[in-house]
Amino acid sequence: MYSTPQLLVRIGRYLQSGIQPLLMAALLAVGSSLVASALPVVIAVTIDGRLRGSISNAQLCMIVTALAVSGWALNWGRQWLTAGLVGQTVRRLQIDATDAALAKDAAFFDRHSPGQVLSRVTGDTEGFASVLTLTLNFVSQLFLVILLGGLVFYIQIALGFLLVAIVPLLVSTTLLFRRVARTAATSTRRVMARITANVHESMAGIGVTKGFGQEDSTYREFDQLNRLSYQVYLRQGLIYSMILPVLTLLAGLGTVATLYVGGRLSQLGSLSTGEWYFAISALGALWVPLTQAASFWSLFQQGLAASERVFALIDDRDSSIRSGSEPVAALDGSIELRSVTFSYSATSKVFENLDLYIPAKQVVAIVGETGAGKSTLAKLISRSHEYDGGELLVDGRDVRSMMLADYRRQVGMVPQFPYLFNGTVAENIAYARPGAPRSDVMDVIRAIGADLWERIVPFDLDDRIDNSRRGVSVGQRQMIAVARVFLQQPSILVLDEPTASLDPATERAIQQALGRLMAGRTVLIIAHRLATVRRADRVLVLNEGAIVGDGTYQDLLKQSTHFAELHRNYYSHEAKMQPAMQAEMTRPMQI
Numbered sequence: 001m002y003s004t005p006q007l008l009v010r011i012g013r014y015l016q017s018g019i020q021p022l023l024m025a026a027l028l029a030v031g032s033s034l035v036a037s038a039l040p041v042v043i044a045v046t047i048d049g050r051l052r053g054s055i056s057n058a059q060l061c062m063i064v065t066a067l068a069v070s071g072w073a074l075n076w077g078r079q080w081l082t083a084g085l086v087g088q089t090v091r092r093l094q095i096d097a098t099d100a101a102l103a104k105d106a107a108f109f110d111r112h113s114p115g116q117v118l119s120r121v122t123g124d125t126e127g128f129a130s131v132l133t134l135t136l137n138f139v140s141q142l143f144l145v146i147l148l149g150g151l152v153f154y155i156q157i158a159l160g161f162l163l164v165a166i167v168p169l170l171v172s173t174t175l176l177f178r179r180v181a182r183t184a185a186t187s188t189r190r191v192m193a194r195i196t197a198n199v200h201e202s203m204a205g206i207g208v209t210k211g212f213g214q215e216d217s218t219y220r221e222f223d224q225l226n227r228l229s230y231q232v233y234l235r236q237g238l239i240y241s242m243i244l245p246v247l248t249l250l251a252g253l254g255t256v257a258t259l260y261v262g263g264r265l266s267q268l269g270s271l272s273t274g275e276w277y278f279a280i281s282a283l284g285a286l287w288v289p290l291t292q293a294a295s296f297w298s299l300f301q302q303g304l305a306a307s308e309r310v311f312a313l314i315d316d317r318d319s320s321i322r323s324g325s326e327p328v329a330a331l332d333g334s335i336e337l338r339s340v341t342f343s344y345s346a347t348s349k350v351f352e353n354l355d356l357y358i359p360a361k362q363v364v365a366i367v368g369e370t371g372a373g374k375s376t377l378a379k380l381i382s383r384s385h386e387y388d389g390g391e392l393l394v395d396g397r398d399v400r401s402m403m404l405a406d407y408r409r410q411v412g413m414v415p416q417f418p419y420l421f422n423g424t425v426a427e428n429i430a431y432a433r434p435g436a437p438r439s440d441v442m443d444v445i446r447a448i449g450a451d452l453w454e455r456i457v458p459f460d461l462d463d464r465i466d467n468s469r470r471g472v473s474v475g476q477r478q479m480i481a482v483a484r485v486f487l488q489q490p491s492i493l494v495l496d497e498p499t500a501s502l503d504p505a506t507e508r509a510i511q512q513a514l515g516r517l518m519a520g521r522t523v524l525i526i527a528h529r530l531a532t533v534r535r536a537d538r539v540l541v542l543n544e545g546a547i548v549g550d551g552t553y554q555d556l557l558k559q560s561t562h563f564a565e566l567h568r569n570y571y572s573h574e575a576k577m578q579p580a581m582q583a584e585m586t587r588p589m590q591i
């Protein structure tokens with residue numbers, strides 16, 4: 001939590017580098033306010049005939065035109081400088097916010113969805129921009145209000161008080177409208193969010209909808225929401241359409257009052273016709289800045305709240321991952337956990353005093369029921385999450401003494417659903433080593449086996465992958481991910497059973513590619529299916545965060561009741577599935 005002065009100081013710091021344009025904008029604001037006030041003064045003086053004889057009509061017209069044009073130019077210059085200043089400041093803030101988001105560890109993204117982070121980097125930085133724009137505009141409008149108001153008081157104190165009496169009416173009406181309009185806008189936003197979610201879900205699940213013939217019910221659901229949206233939009237439109245006319249009416253009433261009081265004062269001889277004109281013009285020129293100034297505070301508070309969220313993202317530099325300065329070249333890959341404890345939160349302890357030794361180059365499969373801690377163990381070893389207690393040694397060295405980026409380069413991961421970036425196939429492979437020459441990418445394909453590669457990936461290396469489209473299958477993604485990790489040449493490899501969801505032919509091809517990748521490395525296979533465990537040198541059985549079995553597949557079948565139970569459950573399930581699958585495959589297709 002930041003106090004308002006802290007936030008203002010922080011915003012001020014972001015503005016520091018733009019101090020010159022800021023001062024220029026302030027000067028132009030003062031200049032344009034002076035010109036805006038000078039225009040009615042010149043006309044008033046002319047009406048009173050004080051310039052008669054010393055200035056011709058043509059000269060007067062030229063002065064008025066020059067004032068109007070210079071007022072426009074000064075205002076334009078101020079707006080241009082403000083836009084440039086705000087744009088640059090927001091750009092710096094967005095860079096800082098993105099930098100901070102990229103520096104966060106995985107635990108942060110467990111707590112915050114990508115959508116939340118995105119809204120801080122984009123939406124909330126816009127909120128920050130609105131604070132700057134609002135403040136700069138407010139200062140210039142305030143100056144105009146003080147200048148014109150002061151002149152009215154100077155000319156005729158009674159008219160000054162009349163103006164002061166109108167201000168609360170105008171301000172309170174503006175605030176009332178703001179509140180009503182905000183409630184209406186919130187309802188509209190909520191309905192729009194429901195419509196967006198509804199359309200997104202309908203389109204994402206269109207295959208299922210069509211499969212079950214549910215187009216009508218999907219349409220009815222949307223239609224209901226759409227009617228609701230029509231009603232809230234209509235209400236919002238009604239409110240918005242009333243704001244300007246009502247405020248204009250109030251300003252008109254103010255003008256009538258000024259006209260009346262000014263007329264009486266003129267009759268009494270205490271106000272000249274020119275001064276009377278000036279008071280009426282001043283009111284006309286003041287009501288827009290006054291209504292805008294009235295809504296300044298609440299908009300300013302919203303902008304401050306948005307800025308606070310961005311600063312919180314930037315300042316939260318506490319990385320839970322501890323690291324040192326020791327560089328890490330290639331590792332042998334032995335891993336040792338000594339009394340390691342870890343929990344995601346106070347209520348979910350995963351490991352308590354976990355001991356484990358994996359010799360270098362061993363292929364270890366980790367099995368266990370869902371929630372046993374298989375993925376968490378991989379997260380600790382890959383240093384995406386930090387353990388709370390105990391020690392983690394790699395090649396006998398404390399991982400916390402090593403440089404984090406160096407260490408992570410030594411750990412390769414192939415997940416079940418690899419993420420590919422927009423770009424060519426070659427660029428996606430070279431992501432592991434940006435700037436890697438084309439020949440290295442070709443070497444990787446050769447190491448995997450060109451025939452194997454071509455069987456799964458029908459694209460050219462220069463073909464573009466559009467990640468938002470679904471043109472790349474899971475098997476193709478995995479083959480590209482295997483190539484990417486091959487290029488990385490890690491010492492330790494973590495496979496989150498990549499082939500679990502593939503058809504047998506693709507699975508065999510990816511397994512072959514993985515076999516080539518695994519050679520000469522320490523490998524951890526998070527195994528969801530026992531069928532993939534057989535190729536491991538060693539199997540670890542996890543249950544509720546504890547190792548309850550450790551040995552070869554055959555040994556465990558004899559020694560570990562837990563593993564035997566897993567084995568029985570797995571194969572009886574497979575046996576039940578086989579006939580069902582065969583029946584499904586032999587069932588004649590209904591057209």
Ligand SMILES: Nc1ncnc2c1ncn2[C@@H]1O[C@H](COP(=O)(O)OP(=O)(O)OP(=O)(O)O)[C@@H](O)[C@H]1O
Nearest residue numbers: 110344348350368369370371372373374375376377
């Ligand atoms: N990000 C998280 N935040 C809080 N708790 C988590 C998180 N990820 C996992 N857990 C919890 O930690 C425990 C271990 O989860 P983990 O994902 O390691 O199990 P797993 O054996 O890999 O399971 P699965 O086979 O289903 O992937 C579970 O109780 C799980 O609910």
